[in-house]
Amino acid sequence: MEREGAGEKRRVWDPPRKYPRLNYSHLVAYSHYNEEGSLDKDGGMGATRNISLGGVMIRIAEEGAFPPGTKIELEIDIDDEVVSALGRIVHIKAVERGFYDVGIQFIKIGDEDLERLKAFFRRKGQDIT
Numbered sequence: 001m002e003r004e005g006a007g008e009k010r011r012v013w014d015p016p017r018k019y020p021r022l023n024y025s026h027l028v029a030y031s032h033y034n035e036e037g038s039l040d041k042d043g044g045m046g047a048t049r050n051i052s053l054g055g056v057m058i059r060i061a062e063e064g065a066f067p068p069g070t071k072i073e074l075e076i077d078i079d080d081e082v083v084s085a086l087g088r089i090v091h092i093k094a095v096e097r098g099f100y101d102v103g104i105q106f107i108k109i110g111d112e113d114l115e116r117l118k119a120f121f122r123r124k125g126q127d128i129t
Helices: 111-123
Strands: 002-005 008-011 027-032 044-051 055-061 071-078 081-096 099-109
Touching: 027 055, 044 071, 055 071, 055 081, 071 099, 071 111, 081 111, 099 111
Parallel strands: none
Antiparallel strands: 002 008, 027 044, 027 071, 044 055, 055 099, 071 081, 081 099
């Protein structure tokens, strides 16, 4: 990360990530929880931008953009297998006209889904220890 100040750019330290990320595009279906805590069944589709054992960044269309803190159900297609998880939106950024990159932290993922995700990382040669 670079920060500008007084006409110069300085390098700012970024702490290391807890989990390695893979830049990989997969289809993802999502539904969000509304303010009353009910799951909105009219979800949407997007694509992963990157994925880790702790979360995922997805690109979605504008009408699917929700504020940070929103809980979201995810079904991620990874090599013809589905990984299901409950996540919380951590950040959102407009990237192109009508599209947003949404950072989501996994807050609940089943053991079998986590194992499918770990197997995917191993197939891609990633050390996940």
